Amino acid sequence: MSLVHLQEAFRAKKHHLSAFLVLGDPTLEVSFELAKKAIELGATMLEVGIAYGDPSADGPAIQKANLRAMAAEAHTEAAFGVMRRIHEAFPHVPMNLLVYGNLVHARGFERFVDEALAAGASSLLVPDILFEEGEELRAVCKAKGLGHAELAGPLTTPKRLVRLAKTIDAYLYLVAFQGVTGARTGGGDAIGELVTRVSAGVDVPVCVGFGLSSGEQVGKVFDSGARVAVVGSYLANAIEAGVNAGPIGDGRHVVESFAKAFAPLAETAKRYG
Amino acid sequence: MPSKADLTPRKGAFGAYGGRYVSELLVPALDELEEARKTIVRSSSFKREFRETLREWAGRPTPLTYVANFSKLCNLQVYLKREDLLHGGAHKTNNVVGQGILAKRMGKKRIIAETGAGQHGVATAMVGARLGFETVVYMGARDVERQAPNVKRMQLCGATVVPVETGSQTLKDAINEALRDWTANLENTHYLLGTVCGPDPFPRLVRDFHRVIGKEAKQQWGDRVGGLPRAVVACVGGGSNAIGIFKAFEKDREVDLVGVEPGGHGLESGEHGATLSKGTVGLLHGARTSVMQDPFGQILEPHSVAAGLDYPGVGPEHAYLRDIGRARYEWATDDEAIEAFETLARTEGIIPAFESAHAIAYAMKAVKLGHYEPGARILINCSGRGDKDLDTYRKLYGHRIGGGVSGAKGAHA
Ligand SMILES: Cc1ncc(COP(=O)(O)O)c(C=O)c1O
Numbered sequence: 001m002s003l004v005h006l007q008e009a010f011r012a013k014k015h016h017l018s019a020f021l022v023l024g025d026p027t028l029e030v031s032f033e034l035a036k037k038a039i040e041l042g043a044t045m046l047e048v049g050i051a052y053g054d055p056s057a058d059g060p061a062i063q064k065a066n067l068r069a070m071a072a073e074a075h076t077e078a079a080f081g082v083m084r085r086i087h088e089a090f091p092h093v094p095m096n097l098l099v100y101g102n103l104v105h106a107r108g109f110e111r112f113v114d115e116a117l118a119a120g121a122s123s124l125l126v127p128d129i130l131f132e133e134g135e136e137l138r139a140v141c142k143a144k145g146l147g148h149a150e151l152a153g154p155l156t157t158p159k160r161l162v163r164l165a166k167t168i169d170a171y172l173y174l175v176a177f178q179g180v181t182g183a184r185t186g187g188g189d190a191i192g193e194l195v196t197r198v199s200a201g202v203d204v205p206v207c208v209g210f211g212l213s214s215g216e217q218v219g220k221v222f223d224s225g226a227r228v229a230v231v232g233s234y235l236a237n238a239i240e241a242g243v244n245a246g247p248i249g250d251g252r253h254v255v256e257s258f259a260k261a262f263a264p265l266a267e268t269a270k271r272y273g
Numbered sequence: 274m275p276s277k278a279d280l281t282p283r284k285g286a287f288g289a290y291g292g293r294y295v296s297e298l299l300v301p302a303l304d305e306l307e308e309a310r311k312t313i314v315r316s317s318s319f320k321r322e323f324r325e326t327l328r329e330w331a332g333r334p335t336p337l338t339y340v341a342n343f344s345k346l347c348n349l350q351v352y353l354k355r356e357d358l359l360h361g362g363a364h365k366t367n368n369v370v371g372q373g374i375l376a377k378r379m380g381k382k383r384i385i386a387e388t389g390a391g392q393h394g395v396a397t398a399m400v401g402a403r404l405g406f407e408t409v410v411y412m413g414a415r416d417v418e419r420q421a422p423n424v425k426r427m428q429l430c431g432a433t434v435v436p437v438e439t440g441s442q443t444l445k446d447a448i449n450e451a452l453r454d455w456t457a458n459l460e461n462t463h464y465l466l467g468t469v470c471g472p473d474p475f476p477r478l479v480r481d482f483h484r485v486i487g488k489e490a491k492q493q494w495g496d497r498v499g500g501l502p503r504a505v506v507a508c509v510g511g512g513s514n515a516i517g518i519f520k521a522f523e524k525d526r527e528v529d530l531v532g533v534e535p536g537g538h539g540l541e542s543g544e545h546g547a548t549l550s551k552g553t554v555g556l557l558h559g560a561r562t563s564v565m566q567d568p569f570g571q572i573l574e575p576h577s578v579a580a581g582l583d584y585p586g587v588g589p590e591h592a593y594l595r596d597i598g599r600a601r602y603e604w605a606t607d608d609e610a611i612e613a614f615e616t617l618a619r620t621e622g623i624i625p626a627f628e629s630a631h632a633i634a635y636a637m638k639a640v641k642l643g644h645y646e647p648g649a650r651i652l653i654n655c656s657g658r659g660d661k662d663l664d665t666y667r668k669l670y671g672h673r674i675g676g677g678v679s680g681a682k683g684a685h686a
Contacts, residue, residue, distance in 0.1 A: 053440060053571050056449040056558070057296040057456070063439050075569045101294055102556040106570025128556065130293045130300070132283050151297040155459075160300070175298060179457030 003147035006094040006122035006170055009045065010205055015222045017269035018045040019262065020098070020209065020232030022065040023082045024074020025051070026243050030251030031074070034239070035086045037255050042266035045094050046086070047209070047230050048121075050079040052100040057127050059182030061233035064240060076103055076112075080119040087120025094122035096149065096170065101129040109140040116146060123147030123170035131164055138167055147171075149207070154178045154194055158201055165202035171228060174198050175210040176221075183213040183234040191217065192224045199225030215268030222272045231265055238262070282561050285473025288596060290563075290589035293472040294556045299452070302459035305379070307474045313378050314371075314481070323482075326370050330403065331360040333485065337493040337652075342620040343633075348640040348647045352498065353655040354490045354518060357625060363657030364486060364514040365396040369465060371482030373400035376463035383407040383462040387451045389416055389444035390580030391423025392626075392657065393467030398432035408432040411450045413443040420580065423661060441574050444584055448558050468511025469588030472559030476588050483517025490652060491521045503645060504529035507654035508631040509549070509602065510581050512588035514656035519600060529601065532591060533635045535577030536604035546575035548587040549595050549602040557586040563595075578607040578669070579627035581657075605634035611670055613637055614659060626657035627665070 009016065019038035024031050035046055051069035055062060074082070083095060097116055104112045104126055116124060124146055129137060131150060141148045147170030152161055155178060165172055176191045177184060191208070199206045208221045209230030221229045235258060242257030282292020285307075293303060313319050327333040335355045344351045356364035376384055384406045388394030394410040401408030410427055414436040417424055427434050440446035448471075455464040469476045469483075487505075494502060505522050507515035509532040522528040537545030545551070548563050555564030557572060565573040565585040577583045594600035605613070610627060613634035618624045625633055632653050639645050659666075667674070 054445060054449055054557070056452045057298070059453070060439070067440070070571075075571070102564075102566065102570040102572070104570075105554075105556050105561075106566060106568065127296045128294050128559075130295060130297065133292050133294060133561075153298040155301045156297060164297075178298060178459075180453045 002145040015272035016044045016228045018230045019043045020047040022049045022069045023079035024069035024072045025065045026068045027072045049098045059180040061236040062181045065236040083119035096123045097121045101126045125149040168204045171205040171207045173207045177211045184211040188220045192220045195224035215264045287590045287593035290592040295472045295559045331366045334489045340621045350650040356656045357658035361396045368482045369396040369400040372465045381463040384465045385409045386465045387447040391420040395426045398427040398430035402430040411447040414438045415442040468513040470511045480516045486517040487521030502652040503649040504651045506531045506632045512591045518654040532602045533631045534604045535582035536606040537576040544576040546577045547604045560589045562589040563592045581628040605631040609634040624659035627662045629656045
């Protein structure tokens, strides 16, 4: 996979619902089952993370997801293994990697990007390599055909948005709430205004995430001009509930808990082309 | 293998180290802080308030003490810069006074801080009380247990101590949590970072507030001893007390700058915090620097008997000073530090912090290692006092106090 597939997906369909999963949460095997379930229910993209012990941009739900995946020994190579399986099963579903910088840095940029592409990644977003520090990594992505995404937030200035958008070839990942990741209820109007303002200011696809937890929010995000709505912490909470309900085993109850949470959002998304 | 030099930080870089490796969401806070550093910190009224507060509230200048008995043991002439006598019991106060006044002038209502041993937390709580901030201190849940007296001191000064239950529940997790809080509350909150780590501008900001240590020491040395010391020695956790005393001597090439890292149970054991001696280049807490990490880039848990040195990263400027050969980094093990702690107490009546004892331990072996000729004059930063460590000392080494046995392993061994 590569950027080309992501661009194709954007041409084929205007609105995409994406599930964020930490690869290996709660186990390598169940993590694959969760991806499969998300796609069956209607996710047309996936955001995938590699477990990291110091996820300083994440709130409690995704911190715990990282810890569960680390306990399952889902290090970089194992995580790429899960990605490869998902990609083989669903070759047309773009996977966007969201990875903390030190994991990419430690592996070396060239090698990481090569391996990500081989595992089926479409794009890469490194939340803690700030734009100013990211030139080398962007160059490697570009040379090898991996899409490059950047984060922006409610306080990112219009001038800076334009600067970020100029280098982006995948999408602009807009964080809906100032703060760390975490499911939030309400806030629909504020998100709507933010998404409208940002989408109007840049000519790259806008993806919205951090905090979405309802069909209503997903609808609002699409109505305001976003192309992708990402659901993360809310699903991590559902996975946690499944894990807490009993031994993981074949993961059936984890997948059920996950599906129950995701289905209503997927239903809303289906109303959008 | 971690990184070829394929990543050169641009903002506030020290060669290939430093920079801003944080989320976009923190950019407004870092930009605001950098602007304040350039305007407020450089103003004469800020400088006046900083100087006066250090003098009248914190007790600067701190003395320079010649320690004759200890010198004889080391076969050196040893002078201590007495940051242990600063209000709060450690050099940390310089930085919190600076950032506290700065945060006030920036209009912030709330300050947050991380702490490991609790020294920086206590210093922040004290300055928070004096300047009227709401103060929140993040502390790993394991450290809250290990450092109970300091938790009480923070609470007494009105701070809220939040135990951090995630990850390894130690200092690095407390920093992660403080970064999260700051991201969500940057409009009314200043993150009062406790050492020369973190994203730009922190390493420069914190360093500049600690420059007073070296400035005073150099002046006192000139007045009392004359010439320059052969070496300036300081312990290195994040590196703030070391950079604070080094900076005044950096251009004097004949002066050795020696940082002493925690060797824990020995560098071969893997249980240490000698980031500059054994780490590799990585990204941690907003900076590119030398880091203790596994081959995948997962941060490793360090070990030191001195909680204030128990950190898997180090200030980026130290990594730079090491690479250009301007500073040298040695280590002292837990056992060597404890022996230095006991020896200084017994010979000079000065009980140093476990952290500072690492610098003192280096002095005890420097001549034996052939690093200095006998009688060389060296300056050691005694960064803090050891009262906070007495509980730990009693628990781990209590059998060595009093009775006949303790003397056998004493100063003259
Ligand atoms: C007395 C003392 N010295 C040194 C340190 C280490 O910090 P730094 O390397 O930033 O001076 C600490 C940290 O808590 C400390 O309390």
